[in-house]
Amino acid sequence: MTAASEPDRGLFRDDGDVVVRFEDVSKTFVTGPAKARREVVAVDGVSLEIRRGEIFGVIGYSGAGKSTLVRLINGLEPVTSGSLTVGGFEVAGRRETELAPVRQHIGMIFQQFNLFTSRTVAGNVEYPLKRAGWPKDKRRARVAELLEFVGLSERAGNYPEQLSGGQKQRVGIARALATSPKLLLADESTSALDPETTQEVLQVLQRVNRELGITIVLITHEMDVVRAIADRVAVMQNGKVVEHGSTVDIFARPRTETARRFVSSVLHSVPDAREVERLRRAHRGRLVIVDVGDGVDIGGVLSDGASRGVRFTIAYGGISVLQEQSFGSLTFELTGEDAAVQDVVDELSRITTLREVAA
Numbered sequence: 573m574t575a576a577s578e579p580d581r582g583l584f585r586d587d588g589d590v591v592v593r594f595e596d597v598s599k600t601f602v603t604g605p606a607k608a609r610r611e612v613v614a615v616d617g618v619s620l621e622i623r624r625g626e627i628f629g630v631i632g633y634s635g636a637g638k639s640t641l642v643r644l645i646n647g648l649e650p651v652t653s654g655s656l657t658v659g660g661f662e663v664a665g666r667r668e669t670e671l672a673p674v675r676q677h678i679g680m681i682f683q684q685f686n687l688f689t690s691r692t693v694a695g696n697v698e699y700p701l702k703r704a705g706w707p708k709d710k711r712r713a714r715v716a717e718l719l720e721f722v723g724l725s726e727r728a729g730n731y732p733e734q735l736s737g738g739q740k741q742r743v744g745i746a747r748a749l750a751t752s753p754k755l756l757l758a759d760e761s762t763s764a765l766d767p768e769t770t771q772e773v774l775q776v777l778q779r780v781n782r783e784l785g786i787t788i789v790l791i792t793h794e795m796d797v798v799r800a801i802a803d804r805v806a807v808m809q810n811g812k813v814v815e816h817g818s819t820v821d822i823f824a825r826p827r828t829e830t831a832r833r834f835v836s837s838v839l840h841s842v843p844d845a846r847e848v849e850r851l852r853r854a855h856r857g858r859l860v861i862v863d864v865g866d867g868v869d870i871g872g873v874l875s876d877g878a879s880r881g882v883r884f885t886i887a888y889g890g891i892s893v894l895q896e897q898s899f900g901s902l903t904f905e906l907t908g909e910d911a912a913v914q915d916v917v918d919e920l921s922r923i924t925t926l927r928e929v930a931a
């Protein structure tokens with residue numbers, strides 16, 4: 573599918589490699605009546621760059637501030653403080669009427685699809701083209717092209733209620749792509765879908781990114797979604813980005829407890845509290861959990877330990893491969909003379925992240 577010709581007005585062209593730049597951005601909601609005003613800091617001092625052509629995941633638990641962060645990008649919520657440039661355009665401090673030029677380059681899809689129930693599939697996809705003033709024959713050709721791209725040509729005359737969840741979301745994607753945005757915001761776009769349908773929608777999003785070169789910001793609370801398609805990811809907690817980096821790095825070396833919990837929700841290589849209890853009952857030696865990955869020579873340390881009489885038992889763990897790198901974690905029981913075991917623990921701590929399971 574080709575990009576539709578649209579006036580560009582210079583946005584998204586001279587912004588270098590960075591499509592969205594947050595600099596110390598905060599968003600505070602003030603709620604309640606005058607006497608009992610309450611402030612909620614939904615986004616708290618976020619600095620972040622989203623690069624051209626990437627799929628950028630934003631993950632966090634409910635209330636972390638993900639939706640608000642993304643709604644700032646297209647000005648659905650105004651920024652309280654800081655600087656936010658989108659396609660080289662400063663969004664912070666703009667009036668609603670000034671945002672139209674930047675919004676025309678941004679598409680959005682939603683968890684609940686937000687389709688017009690009274691319009692057909694084709695009518696839904698056509699809607700933004702009508703609003704943008706496209707003539708009828710061009711609209712028709714564009715809608716056909718978009719429906720083909722998302723694999724729904726046969727469904728053009730159906731109404732949303734006749735479609736499955738995955739098909740509805742594909743209509744949402746086609747509609748969001750209609751006017752050839754440079755940036756697609758996907759807010760929990762697969763959260764209402766079963767795992768199989770989720771994969772189907774993620775594959776379409778991946779094609780949107782790879783084949784059309786559209787940058788995607790993907791909000792989710794599922795690390796599986798991040799693992800499937802995100803190039804980089806930001807982990808949010810209490811309005812702050814507590815960690816961000818390439819998806820591979822976050823999986824291989826999560827630095828915060830929140831990131832670690834998200835990673836272990838997918839990999840299951842780290843024992844949870846109940847499993848730790850069971851391990852503790854079954855093993856009497858020192859129990860350590862170590863992160864493993866390419867280039868981390870855990871075997872070498874254990875062999876050295878063995879030469880001093882330290883024995884190890886693998887009690888728990890798992891190793892996965894993502895984008896050709898292996899990562900995961902192993903839980904060892906170490907037994908032997910105290911000082912020698914301590915040397916092994918020290919050496920493992922030096923080469924990787926090690927957590928000890930309390931005796």
Ligand SMILES: Nc1ncnc2c1ncn2[C@@H]1O[C@H](COP(=O)(O)OP(=O)(O)OP(=O)(O)O)[C@@H](O)[C@H]1O
Nearest residue numbers: 601603612614632633634635636637638639640641
């Ligand atoms: N319009 C609003 N008015 C007042 N408070 C709001 C508003 N929108 C969001 N908040 C608050 O801001 C915080 C962040 O909410 P946000 O919806 O951005 O989080 P989230 O990570 O997207 O959560 P979820 O996954 O549940 O949607 C929450 O405490 C929320 O209650």
